[in-house]
Amino acid sequence: xxxxxxxxxxxxxxxxxxxxxxLVRRFGDIDIAEEAAGEAxxxxxxxxxxxxxxxxxGGWLTVTAGNRAIDRIRREKxxxxxxxxxxxxxxxxxxxxxxxxxxxxxxxxxTCCHPALAPEARVALTLRLLGGLTVPxxxxxxxxxxxxxxxxxxxxxxxxxxxxxxYRVPEPADLPERLGGVLTVLFLVFNEGYLATGDAExxxxxxxxxxxxxxxxxxxxxxxxxxxxxLLALMVLTxxxxxxxxxxxxxxxxxxxxRGGWDRALIAEGHDLVRECLAINRPGRYQILAAINAxxxxxxxxxxxxxxxxxxxxxxxxxxxxxxxxxxxxxVAIAELDGPDVALALxxxxxxxxxxxxxxxxxxxxxxxxxxxxARAEYDAAxxxxxxxxxxxxLTRKRNELV
Amino acid sequence: xxxxxFVVLMNGGRRTARTEEMKMTQYLMAVHGPAEPGExxxxxxxxEMEESFAETGAFNDRLKADGYWLFAGGLKEVSTAxxxxxxxxxxxxxxxxxxxxxxxxxxFWVIDVPDLxxxxxxxAEASKACRGKVEVRPFDGLA
Numbered sequence: 001x002x003x004x005x006x007x008x009x010x011x012x013x014x015x016x017x018x019x020x021x022x023l024v025r026r027f028g029d030i031d032i033a034e035e036a037a038g039e040a041x042x043x044x045x046x047x048x049x050x051x052x053x054x055x056x057x058g059g060w061l062t063v064t065a066g067n068r069a070i071d072r073i074r075r076e077k078x079x080x081x082x083x084x085x086x087x088x089x090x091x092x093x094x095x096x097x098x099x100x101x102x103x104x105x106x107x108x109x110x111t112c113c114h115p116a117l118a119p120e121a122r123v124a125l126t127l128r129l130l131g132g133l134t135v136p137x138x139x140x141x142x143x144x145x146x147x148x149x150x151x152x153x154x155x156x157x158x159x160x161x162x163x164x165x166x167y168r169v170p171e172p173a174d175l176p177e178r179l180g181g182v183l184t185v186l187f188l189v190f191n192e193g194y195l196a197t198g199d200a201e202x203x204x205x206x207x208x209x210x211x212x213x214x215x216x217x218x219x220x221x222x223x224x225x226x227x228x229x230x231l232l233a234l235m236v237l238t239x240x241x242x243x244x245x246x247x248x249x250x251x252x253x254x255x256x257x258x259r260g261g262w263d264r265a266l267i268a269e270g271h272d273l274v275r276e277c278l279a280i281n282r283p284g285r286y287q288i289l290a291a292i293n294a295x296x297x298x299x300x301x302x303x304x305x306x307x308x309x310x311x312x313x314x315x316x317x318x319x320x321x322x323x324x325x326x327x328x329x330x331x332v333a334i335a336e337l338d339g340p341d342v343a344l345a346l347x348x349x350x351x352x353x354x355x356x357x358x359x360x361x362x363x364x365x366x367x368x369x370x371x372x373x374x375a376r377a378e379y380d381a382a383x384x385x386x387x388x389x390x391x392x393x394x395l396t397r398k399r400n401e402l403v
Numbered sequence: 404x405x406x407x408x409f410v411v412l413m414n415g416g417r418r419t420a421r422t423e424e425m426k427m428t429q430y431l432m433a434v435h436g437p438a439e440p441g442e443x444x445x446x447x448x449x450x451e452m453e454e455s456f457a458e459t460g461a462f463n464d465r466l467k468a469d470g471y472w473l474f475a476g477g478l479k480e481v482s483t484a485x486x487x488x489x490x491x492x493x494x495x496x497x498x499x500x501x502x503x504x505x506x507x508x509x510x511f512w513v514i515d516v517p518d519l520x521x522x523x524x525x526x527a528e529a530s531k532a533c534r535g536k537v538e539v540r541p542f543d544g545l546a
Binding site for chain 1: 426428430517518519520523539540541543
């Protein structure tokens with residue numbers, strides 16, 4: 001019976017985003033949608049283990065939750081007028097022609113990532129409403145108190161309702177900018193999973209997995225937006241290396257990873273996605289980052305890496321985003337191509353004091369130049385600047401290996 | 404597990420939310436400026452002030468033409484304000500604004516639009532025209 005319950009919950013989680021999105025469109029209210037979805041889960045947990053899982057569980061959940069919501073609206077007369085309620089009950093709103101393809105989940109994603117909401121609320125709402133993560137799970141993922149996360153989400157939902165944040169995919173003219181906001185949220189979720197900032201789990205697979213799932217949905221719904229494709233490619237190519245990235249509780253850097261442990265299927269998918277988005281010929285940040293990852297994952301060994309391609313891609317990225325962080329990553333590639341002394345001169349100029357990757361890079365370059373004392377100081381600064389346990393373990397080992 | 408196919412991918416059908424068609428939302432667009440304005444109000448020069456007035460006038464005309472206009476106005480400087488407290492037996496009248504701040508409400512629009520996206524677009528235009536930041540806040544109903 002326990003297994004049956006788990007199976008129901010898994011289906012529910014998988015269907016959650018679609019279910020909530022359909023209910024929000026129909027009832028125009030996130031709270032009603034969430035409550036009805038919760039009631040449908042209770043009914044499913046009673047019925048499915050006895051009667052068997054329906055052929056179309058998603059459809060079953062949508063119908064059941066819709067009925068619960070209508071019951072509730074009727075019972076409590078939540079809506080202003082009977083007239084309005086009647087409209088919602090017999091919702092046969094005609095389709096309006098438009099150039100933008102959409103899906104209920106896509107609308108909900110744009111609502112959750114609306115620029116009028118606080119950035120941390122966007123991430124939380126997206127995970128809650130589209131990912132189906134519970135408030136305690138989200139609070140744990142971002143290392144905040146459950147009550148704090150609950151308030152953050154409640155406040156955002158209240159603003160959506162009170163300020164009438166639309167439930168809609170933006171007009172084509174506004175799409176590139178608004179899509180950028182959505183991609184940022186998904187990338188934040190992914191990064192938090194990939195290099196967790198906290199001192200607990202070094203990699204949070206549930207967050208990387210959720211970010212990839214949402215990015216896949218976005219790519220399916222907006223196949224002609226190359227940055228959406230690029231972000232998915234970037235995530236997939238990064239995820240492909242996840243298993244090799246930790247060994248004995250330590251972070252393993254790209255050059256030391258066991259490439260045999262990489263997920264070949266994900267790499268093949270990622271390479272296809274990179275080709276697909278680059279063919280559209282509207283380059284962007286995520287596409288270039290994905291292409292850099294494609295170069296790395298094409299090399300059978302670290303020594304086979306085509307660094308000139310990597311540098312050329314970073315040059316292209318610098319034109320789009322002349323930030324010191326991009327310059328730092330470019331310098332890492334330059335070190336391979338032109339030597340650590342050339343790279344160090346570039347790195348020293350960057351105003352990134354206190355940023356852990358800057359100290360890590362300097363430490364590595366000093367080490368390669370045989371300047372052990374300088375390297376040691378930089379490893380210490382890097383260790384002080386990161387909370388991630390696996391990265392700290394790796395940096396401590398590197399520092400202790402200095403001669 | 405079998406799931407519904409992405410039928411929506413075909414033809415790009417767009418369903419407008421029922422609430423969008425039925426409900427308009429009223430927003431306050433408030434402009435805050437220095438509490439103690441200079442010779443040309445919150446503007447640096449007479450030219451700038453006149454340009455801003457002309458652009459704001461044109462923006463107001465567009466609001467009216469688009470059917471979004473409910474009400475708008477500029478306020479006299481904060482020093483002209485009087486606070487009245489009528490909660491006691493006899494009203495207490497005090498000179499000056501309720502809150503002593505460096506910045507104060509200088510003017511506002513009340514608009515009637517379909518949703519926050521429309522309000523934010525209009526606020527961007529309003530901000531450009533009046534040379535100030537605009538705070539957008541929904542009304543909890545209008546009397």
